[in-house]
Amino acid sequence: LHQFDPQDVNYNMPSVLQVSGPLDVKRVEDVFCQLIARHATLRTRFELIDSEPMQWIEDTVPFAVEYTKVQAAGTTADTDQDTTTDTYTRVNIEAQQLVSRFVRPFDLQAAPLLRVGLVDLGVQEVEQEAQHLLMLDMHHIVSDGVSLEVLTDEFVRLYDGEELAPLRIQYKDYAVWQQSEAHQEWMQRQEAYWLNTFQGELPVLDLSTDFARPAVQSTAGDTIEFALGREVSERLKELAAQTGATLYMVLLAAYTTLLHKYTGQEDIVVGTPIAGRPHAELESLVGVFINTLAMRNYPSSDKSFLD
Template identity: 95%
Template structure:
């Protein structure tokens, strides 16, 4: 819109304004809809709430810090294409496949079989809202149950179902959910989940303005809103991943290794999605060489255990 206005064009007037949306939010029909959404989320998070028990390099401070850093890595094109084919074959989406892969990684690292990952949602379900100025973004807390005996295909179907149901109930504010659940507040961490995942599908466009040259400018991000945040975006050369992490909890080399393990798991999923989660390999070639040649006495059983993720 800025480019069009700069070029002298006129934009079509908006049919509704944000105040119209606010009035609609207060309507009786919307309140009834919100009650149904509330019931879904309260049911999803009934019982004991899991806390991600991911080992840290440093002791967790009493008050959460926003100091962070980011590591970028890419999932090569062939693997990315196989993931999209897997999504098409299973009636899921690339987001669901990637979320299943990410929670598989967290399961292997922690051994936990009840994991909550946050994900942002645009909050603009109606076409009338697409060009309306205002903040509509909400956060969905998606709960999944990875276990070592499930095949990835089986687990993906569960993730698909949970994601679809979450996206059918996108309007209930995350802050209200936390309040209704009466979550014990801990100043050292976020409420309900400690990690987020987002697959961005932003349209990559080149803008041209007479007399101006436009190019993207990389931001040097030194903050982290959560312990871990994984962001993925499709590029011509593959899927570009950005891993944002808290530097008061993790060393850079630890996060580099975690990124490598995620890439290995994704590769294993792309070629062997029928395998159980326990069998999906996340050990890099370099680590396998160290295990085989670096320690001398490591046996076949030990190597197999590491390949299954049991020692990580």
């Protein structure tokens, strides 16, 4: 995919953390150097050798935090309120522009496939203390969502002076295990199961939308967040407990039912991300374990919701 369009950033994994209070820039850089030394994945690059993609793990890699300072809002007692608000807005706009420019293509042949940026917003009138934006960007080829959580957690602990227990295994050990004879036998059983599950004609969801489904899908979109009230949340948990199901299973059933109500279709495939970390020792590794599981459900009209 990278070869199709080396300038594509769809597989970048950026995140921005706001840090309030004093921050030691040199210490931030030192901690990330420790993390790069700790996780072989962060020293991994990729090359084609005889048309085969190969991963190379470097002993050391060049790294530096990209540091930028923007002028903070005024904090003096006689600062006009409107001026302070305007300055605060300007700082936010400039910070957003810096974040946007921070996300750019990676060269997969050059490690680390991680970059870190720090935006110093100064002492702002609203918070009355130093503010920083800590920007992270990793390529998906070496990372997933859980990895981002691992990296963030370990950064905070190392910055606080905590010593982390050494990692017993690295991602390359997981890759070798995946190729083992025992795992291959297990994979053959998995393959047989899934081929059986998806035999026959596969359904395509036919939602009534404003426009026809495009031949080439776009990644343009948005995220909508909402919260359930406490009463609804408790009732859902009760339903899960009464039926011996997890809350996830209840919500998946509700989602499948909703799609059935919209379309009238009784054969629906829902893709769901899975962490893909079946062993406890994998939970603290940075790497690509995530996968998408396609679940084929049959919400036929003669079934009750409990069914």
